[in-house]
Amino acid sequence: MIRLIRPYISFAEVEHDMRRMFESGIFTRGEHVEAFRDEIAAYARAPHAFLATSATTALWLCLKRLDIKAGDEVVVSDFSFPATANVVEDLGARPVFADVSLDTYNMLPEALEAAITPRTRAVIAVDAFGNPTGMNKIAEICRSHNIPLIEDAACAIGSSEDGKPCGSIADMTCFSFHPRKLLTTGEGGAITIRNPDWVDWFNRKLSHGAQGMQGYGLDFVDFGYNFRLSEPQAIMGRAQLRKLDAIVAERNEVRDACIEKLAPAGFVPQQIGDDVVFNVQSLVFKVPDGVDRDQLITQLRKDGIETTIGTYCLSATTYFRTQYDDVQPNAELLQRTLITLPCYAGLDVDLVCERVLAAITLSECMA
Structure with a gap:
């Protein structure tokens, strides 16, 4: 069988770093997690990046940052994997589906304009199959209405429009590292953001609400979740990012x-x-x-x-x-x-x- 895709990674590329990781016993929050996060930010030309367990948890967390709740509406590209709309539904808000171009498969600007109402709290636009065509226009419309744009770039790491890499166009961008993607960590994802005021919030929410130390333990200043990428996953990601x-x-x-x-x-x-x-x-x-x-x-x-x-x-x-x-x-x-x-x-x-x-x-x- 000729497969649909083959991962762009071999054991030989990660063997040295994996061996050192096993010798150190550090499987989470190690040097490679920190380095991979910084490298994603640099590659996407984004001010800030965070690693997550999947693009789905990344999208969900972005909506939580915007305090999306029951009664709110989120305009969503209608041609995508269900995760794009599922996260909206899970928070009790309504996904309002915007139709897409028959040529690019991406959200039509006129469909977005028609879908915006006084209850619209966010837009999730998808780079269909990694194609970011028209994303800058969607961002322009969102700015004109003062509506935050989340770019579902699950498929789009390595893509760009008008010289702007995916990850630098929207207010928040979510990537996937699923095995069907060009860069895979088995499962996993990443978030890039532009607003510096949100950095501490994302760091806390991704790690149980912890921020700093209190005596010999962590100081939990908020409630949060374990949405962290592991050290072996980061090793895999770094190896592929270098040749992306x-x-x-x-x-x-x-x-x-x-x-x-x-x-x-x-x-x-x-x-x-x-x-x-x-x-x-x-x-x-x-x-x-x-x-x-x-x-x-x-x-x-x-x-x-x-x-x-x-x-x-x-x-x-x-x-x-x-x-x-x-x-x-x-x-x-x-x-x-x-x-x-x-x-x-x-x-x-x-x-x-x-x-x-x-x-x-x-x-x-x-x-």
Whole structure:
């Protein structure tokens, strides 16, 4: 089976630091955790960064910082993994779904403007599959309405728009280090923020509410949580961050080669802006007209190629459709028509594309 993605890390890259960690017995809050946090901030050109257990806990904590609660509304990109809206729902607020572009798959500025009401307390905009196209425009709209912007950059580490890395555009940005991401720590995530007044709050909340020492113990000045990344995870993250730009370049080479072979057959790639660096977290195409996307996925798996859908129209999921009955048409169409293909260095692009093109000629794959 040709897998969808392979991690960009080997044991040899981390063996020395892992061995030293085992010898020291320090598995949490060690030198690599501190270094990784600082390196994420520097890479994203963000004033402040924090490490978390996942992008989901990172998003949830950002909403807690904004004191989001029952009766509030948060505008959410409608084409994303459910975690983006789940964190809003969990706090008792209402996710208001904004439709997305059929080309970039990102939140439409006009949809955001239409979704803002006097109850809007925040916006969560998603870099779909790592593509930040239009994020600066979304940030401009949020500033004009004095509404905080949280960038769900779960997929977007290594991407940028207009020379601004993801992590430096929004008020708060959340990254994921899940195994499907370019940089993985198994599970894990990070937060970057711009407001210096929030630094102590995030440090406390991520670590049980502790701040400083009192006698021989910690001084707990607030209530908080254990959302900390571990030392072995930080070692893994640092090894990949050092070569992240090269990883992004390799994935773009694969993307370009696939577009060249598949576009003439009607596969439409995700569009990116002229001033965008796209990390290609997922290589996504709209299938040709007349092709049944689900049957194509089934056939390719039979042929030894792992593929999957793009992602989800959140407003069309059973839970949110039942709660709000506000399905967004573009996001729903994208959920039905996008396919994600394998993308990593060393991929046999010719073989993958040959099998994709052969599959769409089969009657089983025709809508």
